[in-house]
Amino acid sequence: MIFPLVMAGGSGTRLWPMSREQYPKQFLDLLGGSTLLQQTLDRLVGLETAPPVLICNEAHRFLAAEQLRQMGLLDHNIILEPFGRNTAPAIALAALSVIRENSEAILLVLSADHAISDPASFRQSVRSALPLAERGELVTFGVVPTHAETGYGYVRRGSAEGEGYRVASFVEKPEQSVAEAYLSSGDYYWNSGMFLLRADRYLEELKKFRPDIYAACISSMDNLQDDLDFTRIDTEAFAACPSESIDYAVMEHTNNAVVVPLDAGWSDVGSWSALWELGEKTSEGNVCQGDVLTHHTHNTYVMAENSLVATLGVENLVVVQTKDAVLVAHRDHVQDVKAIVKQLGDRGRSEHVLxxxxxxxxxxxDSIDNGQRYQVKRITVKPNEKLSVQMHHHRAEHWVVVSGTASVTIDGKTSLLTENQSIYIPLGSVHALENPGKIPLELIEVQSGSYLGEDDIVRFEDRYGRQ
Structure with a gap:
């Protein structure tokens, strides 16, 4: 039985300002219709698989759970990493989890932030690789290159092996002339970072080549804790685990590495230029999303999140507008976006985080306005959901209901508010907000006080287990 493992870690800094630490690219709708994570899960339809297992950072757990819930796939199947340790440990955690259910479980290891334009060809490659994985080979999928790309690692194929080839070597990102030689030889594939392997065989090879990682993962899984739809591993044990990729830890050392070609329109969606390449273009070569007007504009990517963006007399640009930031870059320089993200961090700003x-x-x-000693937010509460019972040391709040019904408890007294009604929460009062209705609750919150940070929250009770 194939157990899909979707790795949903990573920060996606090269897609700033849309992708941010607390809302990275795998959870964004960048190609239209659904998020990259959801598209990853959608392309499994047609394969005979068990329910997917997802590994993500603890900070992203509710984003991941909500997107799985929307697809009807949320079933206590999210493993939380307290901190990232790269792919070798993540795959080991999943292997140890699924092998308890099925001793011959086969892991289909996928990244949550890739795009594939031909899902049928992807599924066919998985089927071609399955006999190899069943007999104990560790299969990696090598993307058939379409051009001499210098931004990817490569896999060089050796002798034929079933529907694939023995891996002769893994190669780091090459210079342009070397990449051109790889392309003309026909013996090289892009390293996709996707795998099909038997869980027990992977653990055997990991134990052989990296016993330190193996031991740390075993210890991390010895003291599991269930938390809503999540499984928490032992934080202290995982802290001792080295950070290493599966390529460096296992695939470059094992004698059982096999590469199966994948020709399915794959992209790692690693930059804004990649999204331009993937997008539907106008006759001028532009890709436009949102409220966009262009004139004498060519080969340009424009994304407008919430306001009109107009371009005039430009070409080969990337223009991305969000509610709190605008990026304008030449398409040839979008790989350097991470330098802007670093500057934001160095200056103590938050636009790269939230x-x-x-x-x-x-x-x-949504923080719609702020100034000295005040902040205004638009708050949306889902039906039958409740914020924590809390208090603030430094701020008071005033809530105005815009639509829906609010159940508000202040110092033990509960009131029911409907549209156009308001209530005041004094500084230091213990309070809670709940939506008892069947439609979303929308309200405007005005905060006032000497300190308005999110860390001025003392929680007394929280149904989501937050401290």
């Missing part, structure tokens, strides 16, 4: 609109397990809030 969006203005922030998602929570109960809904979301």
């Amino acid at each position: 969006h203005r609109e922030v998602y929570r397990p109960w809904g979301k809030y």
